[in-house]
Amino acid sequence: MFSWFGKVSFVPYSKVADFAVHLKDGRMMGSRCKDCGYTTFPPRADCPQCLSGNFGFKEYNGKGKIYTYTTISAAPTGFEDIAPYTAAVVELDEGGRLMAWVGDTIPLNELKIGIPVQVVPRIFDDSPEIKVYYTIEKPGATWKKAPPPHLG
Amino acid sequence: MSRVGIIGAGHGVFGRRSDATVQELAFEAFRLAIKDAGISRDELDATVVAAVPEYHKQRSVAGVVQEYLNLNPKPTWLTEVACASGSAAIRTAWMAIKSGLHQVVAVIGCQKMTELATAEILALMGRVGEVQWESIFGTTFPGYYAMFATNHMHEFGTTHEQMLQVAVKNHFYGAKNPNALFRKEIQLDKAMASDPVASPFCVYDCCANADGAACVILADESRAKALSKKVVWLDGVGCATASMSVLRRPNLVGLPSAVEAGQQAFRMARVAPRDIKVAEVHDCFTIAEIMAYEDLGFCKKGQGGKFIEEKRSYIGGEVAVNVDGGLKAKGHPIGATGVSMAYEIVKQLRGEAGERQVPDANVGLTHNVGGIGQYTFVHVFRRD
Ligand SMILES: [Zn+2]
Numbered sequence: 001m002f003s004w005f006g007k008v009s010f011v012p013y014s015k016v017a018d019f020a021v022h023l024k025d026g027r028m029m030g031s032r033c034k035d036c037g038y039t040t041f042p043p044r045a046d047c048p049q050c051l052s053g054n055f056g057f058k059e060y061n062g063k064g065k066i067y068t069y070t071t072i073s074a075a076p077t078g079f080e081d082i083a084p085y086t087a088a089v090v091e092l093d094e095g096g097r098l099m100a101w102v103g104d105t106i107p108l109n110e111l112k113i114g115i116p117v118q119v120v121p122r123i124f125d126d127s128p129e130i131k132v133y134y135t136i137e138k139p140g141a142t143w144k145k146a147p148p149p150h151l152g
Numbered sequence: 153m154s155r156v157g158i159i160g161a162g163h164g165v166f167g168r169r170s171d172a173t174v175q176e177l178a179f180e181a182f183r184l185a186i187k188d189a190g191i192s193r194d195e196l197d198a199t200v201v202a203a204v205p206e207y208h209k210q211r212s213v214a215g216v217v218q219e220y221l222n223l224n225p226k227p228t229w230l231t232e233v234a235c236a237s238g239s240a241a242i243r244t245a246w247m248a249i250k251s252g253l254h255q256v257v258a259v260i261g262c263q264k265m266t267e268l269a270t271a272e273i274l275a276l277m278g279r280v281g282e283v284q285w286e287s288i289f290g291t292t293f294p295g296y297y298a299m300f301a302t303n304h305m306h307e308f309g310t311t312h313e314q315m316l317q318v319a320v321k322n323h324f325y326g327a328k329n330p331n332a333l334f335r336k337e338i339q340l341d342k343a344m345a346s347d348p349v350a351s352p353f354c355v356y357d358c359c360a361n362a363d364g365a366a367c368v369i370l371a372d373e374s375r376a377k378a379l380s381k382k383v384v385w386l387d388g389v390g391c392a393t394a395s396m397s398v399l400r401r402p403n404l405v406g407l408p409s410a411v412e413a414g415q416q417a418f419r420m421a422r423v424a425p426r427d428i429k430v431a432e433v434h435d436c437f438t439i440a441e442i443m444a445y446e447d448l449g450f451c452k453k454g455q456g457g458k459f460i461e462e463k464r465s466y467i468g469g470e471v472a473v474n475v476d477g478g479l480k481a482k483g484h485p486i487g488a489t490g491v492s493m494a495y496e497i498v499k500q501l502r503g504e505a506g507e508r509q510v511p512d513a514n515v516g517l518t519h520n521v522g523g524i525g526q527y528t529f530v531h532v533f534r535r536d
Pocket residue numbers: 033034035036037038047048049050051052
């Protein structure tokens with residue numbers, strides 16, 4: 001179900017495909033190596049530290065700080081209809097970084113490196129198929145979570 | 153240790169070459185390099201072709217180039233590491249010669265970038281980054297370097313005006329290069345007012361796609377001395393990598409691969425950054441040249457903006473950088489760029505660069521970056 005992740009999906013498969021299912025349920029998942037305990041976001045199935053393929057998902061709270069950003073005016077295929085849009089890198093408090101769009105709660109004139117933010121799981125409303133992503137919002141932003149999953 | 157030298161160099165005109173196929177472009181540069189070396193094609197043991205395949209309709213471009221140059225059945229192979237493919241080809245030629253397998257090898261960098269429709273180019277542009285976690289947010293090539301620029305401005309106070317001064321310099325010299333795509337000087341205020349691409353970048357912060365080819369001929373020490381009176385020695389080769397994903401970089405104010413590759417090349421050539429008189433650095437975007445000054449040690453980290461503002465990278469400054477116009481004004485046919493850089497350094501070290509000659513140039517350097525610093529190759533050249 002990794003094809004659910006992103007406005008345009010380039011790789012619809014992955015060993016961490018359930019990431020997208022969790023995101024639909026309102027959970028942001030990194031990975032934890034069951035053998036050596038290495039944790040990382042974005043998740044990866046194969047441990048770069050001990051080479052184990054034995055991983056589990058670990059929920060991240062999505063709190064972090066703006067690391068860098070840019071407002072893209074010249075958009076590539078599949079993104080022309082939303083340009084200009086602002087993409088930013090967030091440094092997560094729990095470790096790791098992610099790329100996401102800056103959401104409506106943060107006006108561009110308030111966007112600065114180092115400001116605290118909350119990453120929020122999202123579902124594209126006007127898409128016929130399930131499409132999930134996340135946006136960067138002001139701290140305190142809330143969202144709906146599905147009941148705890150039965151997925152690994 | 154025996155040395156590897158460049159005995160010939162050729163360069164075609166970069167631009168929108170709707171008049172020629174990729175192998176025809178390759179032929180132009182090859183013919184000039186063979187003439188320049190004053191050797192016969194029979195002297196060649198092998199060729200290495202540098203190109204990025206996804207831009208060409210013709211698949212497996214090395215094959216069609218080798219045939220068109222009438223070099224069958226001599227060996228050839230392709231190198232690809234995005235925009236650094238040309239320097240990777242030079243590195244593999246150097247390796248082939250150092251191993252003793254071959255004595256004389258031609259390196260041909262060639263690229264047709266205007267063969268694809270705009271829609272296809274825009275689709276490719278959306279996949280330059282890591283596609284699983286980043287490209288799904290519409291990241292672009294300028295967008296990534298813009299993120300570096302945002303951090304560089306925040307951390308060191310670098311200004312957009314300083315960045316565009318890189319473009320002004322490179323267009324100033326590009327105007328003197330008959331092989332350049334843009335042969336016109338530009339003004340800072342006009343550059344500042346150009347259309348936004350990815351903040352803080354506008355159009356003049358970005359290099360342009362182009363078609364083109366360049367060729368250099370490498371030989372081992374004994375053949376080089378026997379065949380040529382104007383050998384330029386490739387005395388230091390460095391290569392390093394960094395994560396594909398910008399999310400996994402230690403910082404976004406420089407390219408760790410460039411720092412590492414530079415140190416390797418300086419060590420091997422037994423030179424220091426201050427010994428470099430002329431450098432070709434990878435200015436795909438204006439901030440990239442500023443970071444290159446710092447990563448290579450021409451100035452301290454964070455001082456790159458000042459370095460260009462004080463014109464220390466102009467001819468007459470500490471190190472003349474991109475006096476052929478750089479990627480910015482010369483154009484960036486990605487497979488050809490690394491070889492084009494080597495061509496310029498060869499001409500400079502021989503004192504044959506005409507209007508844009510750097511006085512007393514005896515040691516030169518190329519700094520060729522693939523992607524967003526996933527790969528960097530630094531080569532140090534010397535004229536005895
Ligand atoms: Zn492990």
